[in-house]
Amino acid sequence: MNNFETNVNRISGNRSTFVNSFQLNADSFKKNVMQAIEDNEINSIRVHKYLTETKLLGKVETARYLDSIGLDEKTKIQNLTQEDIMKIYNFINIK
Numbered sequence: 500m501n502n503f504e505t506n507v508n509r510i511s512g513n514r515s516t517f518v519n520s521f522q523l524n525a526d527s528f529k530k531n532v533m534q535a536i537e538d539n540e541i542n543s544i545r546v547h548k549y550l551t552e553t554k555l556l557g558k559v560e561t562a563r564y565l566d567s568i569g570l571d572e573k574t575k576i577q578n579l580t581q582e583d584i585m586k587i588y589n590f591i592n593i594k
Contacts (some may be wrong), residue, residue, distance in 0.1 A: 510540045515543045518552045525592040532584055535576050542577035546570065564590055
């Protein structure tokens with residue numbers, strides 16, 4: 500395996516680990532997303548995917564909620580503002 504393939508596999512593994520680390524814990528969400536915003540390997544993950552991949556939150560309910568706060572299923576972690584993060588934090592906190 501060459502260096503490129505090794506890097507792709509490492510990044511893919513990091514992204515998968517991040518997405519599958521989601522829990523219904525608002526504090527954990529906030530901490531993870533704040534760190535992810537600065538990480539160029541994972542900040543392009545879609546928020547909807549991060550929130551729903553583990554099936555702890557429903558896809559339709561989450562999509563509707565994101566739409567209600569001005570985001571959509573294609574919004575990426577890197578595009579979240581502090582206000583967006585706090586709105587999603589509150590959404591998770593009531594689950």
